[in-house]
Amino acid sequence: xxxxxxxxxTLKTLEEGPRIETLEVPQESSVAQVIELLKIQDWEIGFxxxxxxxxxxxxxxxxxxxxxxxxxxxGG
Numbered sequence: 001x002x003x004x005x006x007x008x009x010t011l012k013t014l015e016e017g018p019r020i021e022t023l024e025v026p027q028e029s030s031v032a033q034v035i036e037l038l039k040i041q042d043w044e045i046g047f048x049x050x051x052x053x054x055x056x057x058x059x060x061x062x063x064x065x066x067x068x069x070x071x072x073x074x075g076g
Contacts, residue, residue: 001027001063005034009046017053031067032057046072
């Protein structure tokens with residue numbers, strides 16, 4: 001199945017802008033499996049959205065889902 005991944009926040013650099021990828025993954029893949037496939041460390045993810053709604057790392061994806069991975073918010 002095909003999914004679309006967008007990484008923002010600390011998961012990208014300011015110069016590059018959001019990173020957007022289209023990936024082919026096995027049916028019934030979870031967000032956690034996609035994070036592993038992208039070689040992103042688990043602690044680098046602060047928030048997950050699936051098709052604009054809140055998701056979790058355990059959420060199971062469907063064909064053509066749009067997953068947004070947002071780095072943790074930090075600052076002062």
